[in-house]
Each structure stands twice: as structure tokens, then as C-alpha cells.
Amino acid sequence: xxxxKINALKGTVGLSRRSLVAYLFLLPSLTGLIVFRIFPxxxxxxxSLFNVDYYKGGTSFVGFENYLNxxxxxxxxxxxxxxxxxxxxxxxxQITIALILAVLLNGSNRSIRIIRTLFLxxxxxxxxxxxxxxxILLNPNEGLINSFxxxxxxxxxxxxxxxxxxxxxIVLVAxxxxxxxxxxxxxxxxxxxxxxxYEAAKIDGATNWQSFWYITLxxxxxxxxxxxxxxxxxxxxxxxxxxxxxRGGPQWSTNLLMYETYxxxxxxxxxxxxxxxxxxxxxxxxVIVLLELRVLQKEES
Amino acid sequence: MNKVLVKITKxxxxxxxxxxxxxxxxxxxxxxxxxxxxxLKDIAPFSLKTFVPIPFTLDSYEQLFSGGFxxxxxxxxxxxxxxxxxxxxxxxTAGFAFAKFRFPGKKIIFMIVLISFLIPFEAIAVPLFIIxxxxxxxxxxxxxxxxxxxxxxxVFLFYQFFKNIPTDLMEAAxxxxxxxxxxxxxxxxPLSKPAVxxxxxxxxxxQWQSFLWPLVSVQSxxxxxxxxxxxYLTINERTTLLHVLLAAAVMSSVIxxxxxxxxxxxxxxxxxxxGMKG
Numbered sequence: 001x002x003x004x005k006i007n008a009l010k011g012t013v014g015l016s017r018r019s020l021v022a023y024l025f026l027l028p029s030l031t032g033l034i035v036f037r038i039f040p041x042x043x044x045x046x047x048s049l050f051n052v053d054y055y056k057g058g059t060s061f062v063g064f065e066n067y068l069n070x071x072x073x074x075x076x077x078x079x080x081x082x083x084x085x086x087x088x089x090x091x092x093x094q095i096t097i098a099l100i101l102a103v104l105l106n107g108s109n110r111s112i113r114i115i116r117t118l119f120l121x122x123x124x125x126x127x128x129x130x131x132x133x134x135x136i137l138l139n140p141n142e143g144l145i146n147s148f149x150x151x152x153x154x155x156x157x158x159x160x161x162x163x164x165x166x167x168x169x170i171v172l173v174a175x176x177x178x179x180x181x182x183x184x185x186x187x188x189x190x191x192x193x194x195x196x197x198y199e200a201a202k203i204d205g206a207t208n209w210q211s212f213w214y215i216t217l218x219x220x221x222x223x224x225x226x227x228x229x230x231x232x233x234x235x236x237x238x239x240x241x242x243x244x245x246x247r248g249g250p251q252w253s254t255n256l257l258m259y260e261t262y263x264x265x266x267x268x269x270x271x272x273x274x275x276x277x278x279x280x281x282x283x284x285x286x287v288i289v290l291l292e293l294r295v296l297q298k299e300e301s
Numbered sequence: 302m303n304k305v306l307v308k309i310t311k312x313x314x315x316x317x318x319x320x321x322x323x324x325x326x327x328x329x330x331x332x333x334x335x336x337x338x339x340x341l342k343d344i345a346p347f348s349l350k351t352f353v354p355i356p357f358t359l360d361s362y363e364q365l366f367s368g369g370f371x372x373x374x375x376x377x378x379x380x381x382x383x384x385x386x387x388x389x390x391x392x393x394t395a396g397f398a399f400a401k402f403r404f405p406g407k408k409i410i411f412m413i414v415l416i417s418f419l420i421p422f423e424a425i426a427v428p429l430f431i432i433x434x435x436x437x438x439x440x441x442x443x444x445x446x447x448x449x450x451x452x453x454x455x456v457f458l459f460y461q462f463f464k465n466i467p468t469d470l471m472e473a474a475x476x477x478x479x480x481x482x483x484x485x486x487x488x489x490x491p492l493s494k495p496a497v498x499x500x501x502x503x504x505x506x507x508q509w510q511s512f513l514w515p516l517v518s519v520q521s522x523x524x525x526x527x528x529x530x531x532x533y534l535t536i537n538e539r540t541t542l543l544h545v546l547l548a549a550a551v552m553s554s555v556i557x558x559x560x561x562x563x564x565x566x567x568x569x570x571x572x573x574x575x576g577m578k579g
Contacts, residue, residue, distance in 0.1 A: 125326065
């Protein structure tokens with residue numbers, strides 16, 4: 001071994017000892033992340049290429065056969081349609097209302113502060129609990145909402161029991177817990193914008209609308225991008241309300257892809273199909289998130 | 302004049318959404334203190350009585366405390382605490398490594414951490430189930446805790462916090478011959494109290510609110526997490542009394558609120574902002 005090499009090795013001995021310490025500090029968390037987060041994703045794509053072999057037992061490689069079967073299945077197309085309609089409505093609704101509320105609540109006077117605290121209350125309410133509460137409220141015969149409608153002379157509605165209304169009820173439940181949650185993120189973003197900017201704009205004679213458009217929106221970009229992306233992923237993967245309120249019905253009208261995936265895996269134990277659906281869901285969410293990022297970044301330039 | 306109009310519009314909008322957000326919660330709270338027949342009687346016709354807890358009774362809470370639901374509440378708290386202890390330890394050490402060490406592969410490993418917290422749990426429920434079954438962990442406490450302790454967002458929180466602690470302290474300790482473990486354990490961890498609080502909140506709430514994973518990974522009634530318990534109460538509507546169900550909804554929302562409200566600052570400043578910057 002040449003002297004140079006030995007010296008080089010010596011040089012790295014000190015470094016690698018320190019590196020070794022770093023790896024040891026990283027090891028437990030990194031193992032957890034790889035085993036329970038990264039590997040499942042890889043496994044989804046690999047597993048979707050295999051199917052149960054009834055002759056030999058176990059599983060065998062089938063290529064894209066699972067995907068072809070899914071694409072031939074009308075239930076899949078129906079679920080996809082329901083998922084897309086649901087997301088086209090629920091995401092803009094939640095984000096717009098959350099943004100309006102955040103702007104209105106971004107003051108520092110006392111009454112605003114009190115209202116702001118009230119809006120934090122739903123943070124304790126999970127989607128599961130929200131579904132439980134709205135299941136009672138939306139009961140067609142003895143629910144509070146129908147009683148409220150009757151009070152104004154509007155006849156009782158079937159809500160969750162109607163194929164044409166059930167999906168909108170899921171939108172309602174998801175928004176009820178989603179809006180305050182995303183509003184909190186936007187409010188945190190708004191509070192990072194220095195008040196001086198608005199004061200300066202006011203002196204220059206800017207209207208409220210102008211300062212919203214030219215100060216608030218550009219400076220809120222980071223928070224808004226985060227909320228748009230996180231909200232979209234959450235809604236594409238929404239599960240609890242469908243499980244608790246409708247089980248995908250009536251007449252498949254609320255059979256979101258996430259619920260279809262769940263029932264394939266945990267009701268019918270058809271894991272290859274469930275993994276195929278998971279990978280489609282993952283890819284679809286990824287594509288939509290990338291599109292959103294593209295649009296939001298374009299506006300910047 | 303225009304200014305007044307803007308102000309009025311503002312408060313009308315806030316009022317409408319305030320009603321939408323608060324009323325369902327308020328009605329649930331009030332009704333949980335009423336006997337079942339009174340709740341049903343007061344729903345229709347709609348009147349002020351709908352929102353007044355008269356006749357007042359604690360019957361629903363008595364039934365709740367004597368039934369199995371409280372067991373789920375305590376079990377969820379236990380799972381939450383165990384997750385906090387393990388999670389703080391392993392995520393803070395990882396954050397320490399990223400903040401104060403240079404080592405080969407750092408960028409790639411950091412990418413893995415960032416990617417991991419962009420993936421929601423629901424997305425990987427099916428493959429994770431298969432993996433946990435391989436590991437023979439289904440129906441154990443390990444199935445509930447192990448997948449939840451390594452948390453990319455917590456690593457990131459600690460990384461950001463440790464990064465801002467000056468290196469002089471560390472250099473001095475190295476010269477004194479302190480081991481890396483001691484530097485982490487006796488200097489860095491005690492200094493990072495705000496990050497510890499934020500990360501603990503994050504870990505606790507992630508366990509308290511989790512639903513799909515405990516639903517599929519654990520079948521035993523003795524290990525039923527709180528959200529799963531309330532879902533089963535809702536689904537078995539015919540055998541669950543309405544006022545007990547409402548009381549269960551109140552109980553399971555009040556506990557996270559009791560944690561969030563005093564620690565609001567950490568909740569928002571901690572992981573909300575670091576989540577957005579990540």
C-alpha cells in the first residue's frame with residue numbers, strides 16, 4: 001500500500017469515526033422510516049405485479065395483469081369518477097373558505113381574538129368524531145338538520161340515504177373539520193406578514209382588495225401551497241366518513257377509491273387488487289400534487 | 302359609510318361560519334347532559350329548548366364510565382405516552398445527527414426523511430398491514446406503536462432547533478472529553494424543550510386521532526383505540542343509546558383540546574410553521 005493511500009485512510013479514520021457516531025444517532029429513526037414508510041411504498045408497486053396462484057399456491061409474477069383487470073372493471077371507473085367529483089368540489093371549497101376566514105380573523109383586537117379561539121375548538125374533533133356527530137345531525141327522521149330545515153318551511157331531506165345527496169353530505173362533513181384546520185395554517189402564515197407592509201400600502205392609497213391581491217397573496221404563497229397540497233392528499237385518501245356514514249353506498253354513490261381499496265384488502269382479502277388500487281391512488285395523487293405545484297409556482301413568475 | 306358596510310359584511314360572514322362550525326359541537330355538548338327521550342323530543346320542532354341542557358342529567362357519563370369506552374380512552378393515552386417517549390428519543394437523536402454532523406450520504410438520507418412526512422398514513426395502510434403481518438406484529442401493542450414512532454416531521458423539528466444552537470458549546474464539551482452521547486443527552490436535549498413539547502404534541506395527537514391503522518391492525522377488544530371505539534358505537538347505533546354516544550364524542554374531543562389549549566403556542570408555532578417550511 002502506498003504512503004499516499006495510508007495517509008488518505010488515516011485522514012478518513014478521524015472523519016469516519018465521527019460519521020459512524022452520526023450513523024448511530026440516525027439508525028433507530030431511519031430504520032423506522034425505511035421499514036414503515038419507504039418500504040411499504042416500494043412494496044405496493046412490486047406487490048401489484050403479483051397475483052395469488054391457485055394451482056401452485058403462493059403468489060406468482062403476472063406483470064400488469066392486475067392493472068388490466070382493474071381497468072376493465074366498471075366499479076373502478078365509477079369509484080374514480082366519484083373520487084374526482086368529490087375532490088373537484090371539496091378542495092376548492094375548503095381552501096377558499098379557509099382563506100376567507102383566515103383573512104377575516106387576522107386582526108389583533110379582542111373580539112377577533114375570542115372568535116379565533118372559538119374556531120380552534122374543532123381541532124380536538126377528529127374526522128371520526130365529526131362523522132359520528134354528523135351521522136346524528138343528518139338522521140333523516142329525527143336529525144337536527146331536518147328539524148332546522150322544517151323550521152324554515154323546507155321539507156325533510158333523505159341526506160345519507162339518498163344516492164344523489166350522500167356524496168354532498170361527505171363533502172359537508174369533511175369541510176366541517178377541514179376548514180378550521182387549514183385555516184389555522186393560513187392564519188399562521190398571515191401572521192408572519194409584517195403589518196408595516198399594509199400600513200405603507202394604505203398610505204399609498206391602496207384599497208383593501210389591492211393589498212390582499214398584491215401583498216397578502218404573494219407573501220402567503222408558501223403557506224397556501226402547503227395547504228393546497230396537504231388538503232388535496234388528505235381528501236384523495238379520505239376514509240373515515242365513508243366507513244362510518246355510508247360504507248360506499250347508497251348504490252356506490254360514495255364509493256371513494258380509498259374506501260374501495262380498504263374493502264378489497266380488509267373485507268374481501270384481495271391483497272393484489274388492493275395493492276394495485278393503492279398504487280393507482282398514489283400515482284394519481286402524486287400527479288395532481290405536481291400539477292398544483294406547477295400552477296402555483298407559475299403564478300409567482 | 303363604505304367602511305361600516307365592510308365591517309358589517311365581515312362580521313356576518315364570521316357569524317355564519319361560526320354558527321356552522323360551533324353549533325354542531327355545542328349541540329353535542331349540551332345534549333350529552335340530557336336524558337335520551339328529552340334529546341329526541343327537543344330536536345323537532347326546532348326551538349331554543351334544543352340548545353338548553355334541561356332536564357340536566359349525568360346519566361350518559363355514568364353509563365360511559367361504567368362501559369368499555371373509558372378503557373379505550375385510557376388505552377389510547379397509554380399508547381400515546383409510549384409513542385412520545387420512544388418517538389422523542391429516536392427522532393431527536395436523528396435531528397441531532399443532521400444538525401451537527403457531516404457524513405457521507407447526508408443529503409440522500411435527509412431526502413428520505415422529507416419524503417416520509419409527505420406520505421399520509423392512509424396511503425400505505427394496505428402494504429403496511431402486509432409488512433406488519435410478516436413481522437408477526439398484528440394484534441400486538443407493537444403494531445400500534447412501532448410504525449408511529451419514527452416521524453419525519455419530528456426529525457425535522459429537532460433538526461431546525463439544534464441547528465440554531467451554537468457549536469461553541471459542543472466544541473468546549475469535546476475538548477473536555479465528553480462523549481457524543483453525553484453532549485446530546487446533557488447539553489442539546491435539555492436545551493430543546495420547545496421542540497420536545499411540539500414533537501410530543503404531534504406524536505400524541507397522531508395516535509389519538511388515528512383510525513384506519515388501529516382499525517385494521519388490532520382486532521382485540523382489550524386494545525381498541527378511542528377513535529375505533531367511537532366508530533363501533535356509531536355503527537352499532539341500534540344498541541348504543543344516543544346520549545351515551547354524544548357523551549363519548551364529547552369525551553374524545555375534550556381530551557385533545559385539554560392538551561392543545563394550554564400548549565397552543567407550541568402547537569401552532571412548532572409543527573405548523575415547520576411543516577410549511579419543510
